[in-house]
Amino acid sequence: MHQGNWSCSSCNKAITELPFEPNRTDGLLCIDCFKNKNSGGGTQGEKKMFEGDWKCGTCGAEIKKLPFQPRETGNLKCLDCYKNK
Numbered sequence: 001m002h003q004g005n006w007s008c009s010s011c012n013k014a015i016t017e018l019p020f021e022p023n024r025t026d027g028l029l030c031i032d033c034f035k036n037k038n039s040g041g042g043t044q045g046e047k048k049m050f051e052g053d054w055k056c057g058t059c060g061a062e063i064k065k066l067p068f069q070p071r072e073t074g075n076l077k078c079l080d081c082y083k084n085k
């Protein structure tokens, strides 16, 4: 670990140890903010979902939510078909 006297750019908490030597001190994140950022912004494991009215191109099931905004709606897969791929 590298010792230092930095502060988190997100929550302003003091950072005294880092697993790497930072070459820039702006934009540093403390462990907590780093974890939150990588898990998608705070709420545990909850991804941003896009709501819509689509149809699965394989089984015909309705698709109300997708983890991404589909560009083409012709060949979408519902979660079940996606998993069974």
Ligand SMILES: [Zn+2]
Pocket: 008, 009, 010, 011, 012, 013, 029, 030, 031, 032, 033, 034
């Ligand atoms: Zn922080």
Ligand SMILES: [Zn+2]
Pocket: 056, 057, 058, 059, 060, 061, 077, 078, 079, 080, 081, 082
């Ligand atoms: Zn399906």
